[in-house]
Amino acid sequence: xxxxxxxxxxxxxxxxxxKDTEAVMTAALDTITETLKxxxxxxxxxxxxxxxxxxxxxxxxxxxxxxxxxxxxxQVAVFKAGKALKDAVAK
Numbered sequence: 852x853x854x855x856x857x858x859x860x861x862x863x864x865x866x867x868x869x870k871d872t873e874a875v876m877t878a879a880l881d882t883i884t885e886t887l888k889x890x891x892x893x894x895x896x897x898x899x900x901x902x903x904x905x906x907x908x909x910x911x912x913x914x915x916x917x918x919x920x921x922x923x924x925x926q927v928a929v930f931k932a933g934k935a936l937k938d939a940v941a942k
Contacts (some may be wrong), residue, residue, distance in 0.1 A: 897935040
């Protein structure tokens with residue numbers, strides 16, 4: 852399912868127009884992104900949580916040239932499914 856299909860499905864379930872649903876979903880995703888940029892955790896009880904994890908700097912190898920390269924430290928966004936979501940999917 853892509854973003855357009857998700858918007859259509861949510862609009863149908865909520866009885867809203869696709870345009871209004873797209874505005875709400877875009878605002879929600881933008882808010883989650885801004886919160887993560889501020890290094891804060893986003894918890895949606897029953898669904899899951901989004902947070903940032905730090906990756907340490909490490910040494911890697913270019914598979915083509917076999918040359919070693921240093922991969923810098925970085926932060927990545929991760930999602931951890933909540934219990935209710937895990938239980939719903941497992942059935």
